Amino acid sequence: MQGKMKAQMFYAPGDVRFEETDIPQIGDDEILVKVRAALTCGTDLKTYRRGHPTIIQHTPSTFGHEFASDVVEVGKNVTKFKVGDRVVGVNTAPCFECENCKNKQYSLCEHLQYLNGAFSQYVAVPAHILKYNFFKIPDGLPYEYAALLEPLACAVHGFDSIPAKVGDYVVVIGAGPIGLMFMDLLNLHGCRVIAADLSEHRLELSKNFGTIAQVNAGAPDYVEQVRNLTEGKGPQIVVEATGFPEAWEKAFEMARPGATVLCFGGTKKGSSL
Ligand SMILES: [Zn+2]
Ligand SMILES: [Zn+2]
Structure with a gap:
């Protein structure tokens, strides 16, 4: 043409x-x-x-x-x-x-x-x-x-790479579009999904995607709150969907021993942990 x-x-x-x-x-x-x-x-x-x-x-x-x-x-x-x-x-x-x-x-x-x-x-x-x-x-x-096919395909690909089992506690850090897609997929899979985000609005929104609890990632006792929500042990799986190194670090901090952490968000070039 x-x-x-x-x-x-x-x-x-x-x-x-x-x-x-x-x-x-x-x-x-x-x-x-x-x-x-x-x-x-x-x-x-x-x-x-x-x-x-x-x-x-x-x-x-x-x-x-x-x-x-x-x-x-x-x-x-x-x-x-x-x-x-x-x-x-x-x-x-x-x-x-x-x-x-x-x-x-x-x-x-x-x-x-x-x-x-x-x-x-x-x-x-x-x-x-x-x-x-x-x-x-x-x-x-x-x-x-x-x-939405492409971002959803990315989330499905990430979901396929984690050993999520029915009943697992999964924390999804970041309740933006990708994080919400993860929450939906994990909820449909039968996991107990906890949302973490800095935005109260996004945390509220995550309730529509099957989260059982919402934690403000800006709270000083953020990791402790997650631990309390997961029988004191931390989640079996953490999905990081923000792309910030601080969120990656928190993901490792809250995960229980033997957990799987999916670092999904791409960080800025040169970022270090
Ligand atoms: Zn895209
Ligand atoms: Zn190739």
Whole structure:
């Protein structure tokens, strides 16, 4: 499709501009989608503040990575989708060939391919991502919900990596979107989930996601409160979903001996514990 579109373009940390730019052109194995709903992820905020070593590979770059869309053009070799399909994807695809991929650690792929442009009117979806990580949206699922696929997939991946058992005490530190997804998954799994956060509002919200108790992480006796809520032993599992080294440290402090601590939130480069 020829023409111009509106897009948020990333120039540098703190410098994102709403501009008119060319609609991207697709190859024979690609599709063009029109964005219908886009979300702002914590990673977008981090990228806005300090740039990103892998997501932003050149500047100016289109920006944003969580979106749901309609197919408006398909390359001549594409059979997976047709014009008019409602689609959602995740913004990366692993190479399946590097050492980490061969060990099935796909999120650590050394050649992860990225897709930006959620904050644009149109996005050209590259063949590799289209093949492995683009899906039809089920009928009846609104675009706004479908666009949550990528963060939810991250939370499910994290959940799969911890040995959570029915009845386990699990503390989730951080009740932002990712933390709430963890709480929901762990609650559905039958764990006794305790939320920890600095925000009373978020703690209140966590009650809708099945938490049995809420602890303010700013309280001086925060770790002690957690211990009291877990029969004096500390949780079997701690999920850290804030990306702050202090939260990582508290996670280890509150965990019982033999516990599993999932450090999920990415900390700032150069952080130390
Ligand atoms: Zn995201
Ligand atoms: Zn790889």
